[in-house]
Amino acid sequence: MRHRSVWAFAGLGLILTIVAEGLAPRAIARAIDDGIAAGDTATLAGFAVLAAGLWLMRGLFGAAFGFCNHYGAQLVGRDLRNLYFAALNRMSFTYFDRNNSGDLITRGISDVQSASHGGTMSFLLLTEAVGKYAFFATLMLTTNFKLALATMAMVPIMVFWTLYFGRIFRTQWRAVMRQRSVLTDVLTEVLNGIRVVKAFAQEDRETQRFEDEVHEMVRAILRAIRSFSIFLPALFFMSSIGTVVLIWYGFSLVSAGEALIGDVVSFNIYMGALIQPTRMMGAFVQRLINGIVATDRVFEIIDYSPPEPDELPPPERVPHGLEVVFDDVWFRYSSGADWILRGVSFVAPVGSTVGIIGPTGSGKTSLLNLLLRHYRPDRGRILIGGRPLDEFDAKELRWQISAVPQDPYLFTNTVSKNVSFARPDSDIRRIEAAADSAQVGRFINTLPDRYETVVGERGVGLSGGQRQRVTIARALVMDAPILVMDDSTSSVDTETERLIQLSIDRQLAGRTALLVSQRVSSVSAADQILVLENGQITARGTHRELLEDGGLYAEIYRLQSPPAEVST
Secondary structure: OOHHHHHHHHHHHHHHHHHHHHHHHHHHHHHHHHHOOOHHHHHHHHEEEEEEEEHHHHHHHHHHHHHHHHHHHHHHHHHHHHHHHHHHHHHOOHHHHHHHHHHHHHHHHHHHHHHHHHHHHHHHHHHHHHHHHHHHHHHHHHHHHHHHHHHHHOOHHHHHHHHHHHHHHHHHHHHHHHHHHHHHHHHHHHHHHHHHHHHEEEEEEEHHHHHHHHHHHHHHHHHHHHHHHHHHOOOOOOHHHHHHHHHHHHHHHOOOOOHHHHHHHHHHHHHHHHHHHHHHHHHHHHEEEEEHHHHHHHHHHOOOOOOOOOOOOOOOOOOOOOOOEEEEEOOOOOOOOOEEEEEEEEOOOOOOOOEEEEOOOOOOHHHHHHOOOOOOOOOOEEEEEOOHHHOOOOOHHHHEEEEOOOOOOOOOOOOHHHHHOOOOOOOHHHHHHHHHHHHHHHHHHHOOHHHOHHHHHHHHOOOOHHHHHHHHHHHHHHHHOOOEEEEOOOOOOOHHHHHHHHHHHHHHOOOEEEEEOOEEEEEEEOOEEEEEOOOEEEEOOOHHHHHOOHHHHHHHHHHOHHHHHHHH
């Protein structure tokens, strides 16, 4: 159990608080019966001082308990957030394909908050209420059995009432959290696509969609509130009946000589002390149920085990210069879906460059995703350096591959931090060299703070071509044995692309490269070019061989080249 000392102090503070609060009324009862009734001022003063001391101790111990309660909740929240984020980083691409980011964000923020604060604190406060009931009941039963039984007659009914509504609250608050996830998903989607929304003048429609989801969330909350509005007044009514019975029956026993006035007074103090936790018990239960549901949702992620966990012991570090082999690889994103890759086989020898070209939807990006093991093939195998891909530890595998994705993603950080993302310990000379090779160094030097300039969210302050070149620099800083580029120069002009290729060629000495593109200019210098159509390799060869073949590659070249160049 984590943070044992905090919970030990919280438990000790709780016990001492309950004991001090329970003994104080007994001291008052003795002061009344043995002091006031007997006319003994010394006894009265002694028990009065004792009662005051016990109330003071109750305040001090209660403050300590409250501090430990809040402090412990903060520690639980910290640990849950760390565990949750670590769990997300373990997930495969398939998991993120099947789960909405809005739901994952809600679980990581709102649900963690509810689990750590609502759940943990409500549990301890509910424990305090139950502890008071148990200890005070024991004191009352040992003081006057008849009066205690009459006073606590409603307790079993109150417990049943609380348990009954607890099940209802759990179902209703799960629905609230589910709808909250939907709401977060809509908000995240609109914010990420706000430029598209505005470009097509769809603000009103998206606003209405958001309002509809807000309305559904309000309806879910109102259902829970309606149940709570029935539960709480009834609970308070039951506790009030206990107080009425105490006053009426207590003085009846005093009149019959079966109870002392001090007993009735102390019982009344006990009931007064129990009224607040009784009235709050509904809120405690509601928050506790909310916390339990939130905890379930958070641990659905934390406890999730990927189908094929990447926890193999890391192999020996592979050297620079790795052969890449695809052997009869078949792949589709889900069972029953169309095949994305069909029997793909090729070899990328050590130190060679393989270009992959084909129309949109032909499977080029999927092929690279399989190499990075973001997904796993349904049939066939992939080898790196003669070893099957599945034998590599995930982190060790990805250290062997510098990847430039199709969508250039930048973090809200400085340019230097984005370029050195894979190797945070890189010095500025290495960062500048990579940026110069990616033909983005000159632009970076025009920024207000050069490499320390903070780029906006997703690199919003940069053009598409600039973002692509920064991500290329990031891959070059990593300096891995294999370089993978997925249409990574689509937003730069032809001359800049040529300069980038020349710089990369100089750095590729002894390394293997796979270049995916829809532009012939991006792959024409490759040692081997694969033409991919409908998930199959329909042609392979050098640039000149494929032009002479007259197939799809030659057609793409003709469409993309100026007429004068084609004629030559």
